[in-house]
Amino acid sequence: MRHLLADDDLSPAEQATVLDLAATLKAAPYDHKPLAGPVTVAMIFDKPTLRTQSSFAAGIAELGGHPMLVDGALAGIGVRESVSDVARVLGRQAGQVVWRTFAQASLEEMAEHAGVPVINALTDDFHPCQLLADLLTIREHKGALSGLRAVFLGDAACNMGNSWALAGATAGMHVVLSGPDGHQPTDAVVARARAVAATTGGSVELVTDPAEAVADADVVVTDTWISMGKEDEAAARLAVLEPYRLDQRLLDRARPDAVVLHCLPAYRGKEITGEVLDGPASVVWDEAENRRHVQKAVMTWLQEQRP
Numbered sequence: 001m002r003h004l005l006a007d008d009d010l011s012p013a014e015q016a017t018v019l020d021l022a023a024t025l026k027a028a029p030y031d032h033k034p035l036a037g038p039v040t041v042a043m044i045f046d047k048p049t050l051r052t053q054s055s056f057a058a059g060i061a062e063l064g065g066h067p068m069l070v071d072g073a074l075a076g077i078g079v080r081e082s083v084s085d086v087a088r089v090l091g092r093q094a095g096q097v098v099w100r101t102f103a104q105a106s107l108e109e110m111a112e113h114a115g116v117p118v119i120n121a122l123t124d125d126f127h128p129c130q131l132l133a134d135l136l137t138i139r140e141h142k143g144a145l146s147g148l149r150a151v152f153l154g155d156a157a158c159n160m161g162n163s164w165a166l167a168g169a170t171a172g173m174h175v176v177l178s179g180p181d182g183h184q185p186t187d188a189v190v191a192r193a194r195a196v197a198a199t200t201g202g203s204v205e206l207v208t209d210p211a212e213a214v215a216d217a218d219v220v221v222t223d224t225w226i227s228m229g230k231e232d233e234a235a236a237r238l239a240v241l242e243p244y245r246l247d248q249r250l251l252d253r254a255r256p257d258a259v260v261l262h263c264l265p266a267y268r269g270k271e272i273t274g275e276v277l278d279g280p281a282s283v284v285w286d287e288a289e290n291r292r293h294v295q296k297a298v299m300t301w302l303q304e305q306r307p
């Protein structure tokens, strides 16, 4: 049984296949119903959501499936019932499970016991659906991914920084992660991403100085400095991440045709200025829309891989 738990669950060829399928589904959203059955997809959100819930619900409906929202608090996952028991029950009701939660280990436990494909809708560690949307968006604007210099600015230790390292390397991109001490991916994530990069011609670099990092970038990415669950650390994070704000002065160091991505929600004046987020280089609304198309492709592809 295949799952999408982290970005490197897809090989380089599989990632390209999913992105191609996403582009096809985007061109004709209602012409394909490959989940035909129809398949019920269980969705559980243990953290806030706008894009992920709405794009999965709309995408599942477009595929002819049925989105089943399961209230994780009501179910008491890991409290009232163990993750493995919840997994076994949901796997008997639904054809796939989409879960946004905290611990990557819980998601892995769900996948181990569900008996159906499980999709990571964000954990503390990874956000692979967002990365596929980012890559599709970049491909639409740049034509190809391989060889592009993509710079992730700010809290590079968060799920988005980790996922950029893995998914960007899988796509053969030159990924630069730029954050202060304590806000860079772990050595384990960097090693995992570099192992992939060695097979694709990509690279993964850590550059502390944001101005040096952004120089000649084709793609500049940032994310909130205060990820969901890190609210207690807000003051300390704002203080140390200040030099990594993506403003026009910093963006001017990138290539003139560089595109700017942000998974949203964005905090104008914090990690990015309104001038940049709402400016001509920003492709964030395409990026938000593309969540639906890539997730449709992931669900379709996972369904095709079922034994």
Ligand code: NVA
Residues within 6 Å of the ligand: 122, 158, 159, 160, 223, 224, 226, 227, 228, 263, 264, 265
């Ligand atoms: N790093 C952010 C991503 C939000 C989609 C968070 O985890 O809150």
